[in-house]
Amino acid sequence: MTLNTHLHITAWGLAFILxxxxxxxxxxxxxxxxxIVQMILRLDYLLILYSGGDLIANYFSDSPKLGEAIVKGLAGIWVIAAMEMTLAKLKKGKPTKSGWIQLVIAxxxxLILGFGRLPGGLM
Ligand code: HEM
Structure with missing residues (x-):
């Protein structure tokens, strides 16, 4: 597993905790x-995007799994969006159910594409 894969996993692990x-x-x-915790969470998004962007770059050279890697990246961005949406609705006192559902699906x-389908440590 490369340093950047470690950074990626640490960054989104930290995001869930925050x-x-x-x-x-x-x-x-x-x-x-x-x-305040949400502001730190937003800084952590930058680490997720940076490490994820770097991981995705590996697939652009010549990989049959480029499509899956792109879908993986989009789903990852969707996870971030769903966290933001859930927090925003919570703060406004609106129902958060749709945010939570999106978070679970995304x-x-x-996770299925990241751990299950893409080679991971290989990169
Ligand atoms: C909170 C959001 C995210 C979660 C939970 C997440 C989760 C994961 C997981 C579980 C892996 C597999 C690590 C491994 O096999 O060692 C992974 C790898 C990867 N992620 Fe993310 N990720 C997120 C955000 C992103 C974003 C925003 C991007 C793109 C901009 C991205 C792109 C990638 C790529 C390209 C890989 C490499 C796949 C591989 O080679 O196995 N991820 N991510």
């Missing part, structure tokens, strides 16, 4: 702390 903390803080009525696609 996302969960931000949600819990908001539910506990601590909107300000929740907002995450399943991302």
């Amino acid at each position: 996302f969960a903390i931000s949600v819990v803080l908001h539910k506990q009525g601590n909107a300000k702390a929740s907002k 995450l399943l696609i991302t």
Whole structure:
């Protein structure tokens, strides 16, 4: 496994932890702390995008799995969008169900393609 794969996995692992903390803080009525954690989460998105973008670049040279890698990347961006959407709805006091559903679907696609279909450590 390359250094960048480690960075990628660490970055999205951290994102889930920060996302969960931000949600819990908001539910506990601590909107300000929740907002601060969300700002750190947004910086972490940059690490996810950077490492994911670098991983995807490997497939552009000559790989039969380029299509799957692109779908994997789009699903990953969708995971980020779903986290943002869920937090935004939570803050506005709107129902968050659609955000959570999207998060689960996008995450399943991302994990299946990331761990199941693409070679991973090979890169
Ligand atoms: C929170 C969002 C994301 C999650 C949960 C996620 C999850 C994963 C997982 C589980 C792997 C497999 C690692 C391995 O096999 O060692 C992976 C690899 C990869 N990810 Fe992501 N990812 C996310 C965001 C992104 C984004 C935004 C992009 C593109 C811009 C991206 C592009 C890639 C690529 C190209 C690989 C390499 C696949 C391989 O060679 O096996 N990911 N990601």
